[in-house]
Amino acid sequence: MDSSTAPSVQIKEAGKGEIKRDVYSVWALPPEDVRSRLKKLMNDLRSEFDGPEFEPHVTVVGAISLTESEARRKFNKACDGLKAYNATVEKVATGTFFFSAFFFCFIPTLR
Numbered sequence: 001m002d003s004s005t006a007p008s009v010q011i012k013e014a015g016k017g018e019i020k021r022d023v024y025s026v027w028a029l030p031p032e033d034v035r036s037r038l039k040k041l042m043n044d045l046r047s048e049f050d051g052p053e054f055e056p057h058v059t060v061v062g063a064i065s066l067t068e069s070e071a072r073r074k075f076n077k078a079c080d081g082l083k084a085y086n087a088t089v090e091k092v093a094t095g096t097f098f099f100s101a102f103f104f105c106f107i108p109t110l111r
Contacts, residue, residue, distance in 0.1 A: 042056060
């Protein structure tokens, strides 16, 4: 988990001083052959609609504020027994948020 680009939040808890929290997300990354095709499609859309640049991914967990130790513990616990899965695109949708102007809705299928 890379928090180098995540904004930090300082939270003061009574009697404990300041606790540093960062904003974390968990992404599932597609295989390289799919990733390269998606990157090309995303580049084309970005140049036409002036969108942001980021890696093709499926957001598994959206932005949550945690300490680094909480994030690591929760991530490791969630990964216990995790199996690979295929995801089929159900539809292409649009949103109003800058980072989700266009997005795919997936149906996961366990392998």
